[in-house]
Amino acid sequence: MVKKINTKKNEVVSENISTGTDKKIVDLKIELLKNPTKRGRIKKEIARLLTMDNLIKSENKV
Numbered sequence: 001m002v003k004k005i006n007t008k009k010n011e012v013v014s015e016n017i018s019t020g021t022d023k024k025i026v027d028l029k030i031e032l033l034k035n036p037t038k039r040g041r042i043k044k045e046i047a048r049l050l051t052m053d054n055l056i057k058s059e060n061k062v
Contacts, residue, residue, distance in 0.1 A: 021049050 025046055032042045 021053055025049055 028042050028046050028049075032039060
């Protein structure tokens, strides 16, 4: 599913939003437990996924 998101920095940004974000986060947490040396990259990816979810939820409320 493709959604158009309005942001202050960019007028319109098209993002490919998947409905399996929760599954991706769980997979990343498992990877973090298995390989703690990739901690920074994995935490950044989890934060990015959560930010995108929150942005989509706030756009849908307005």
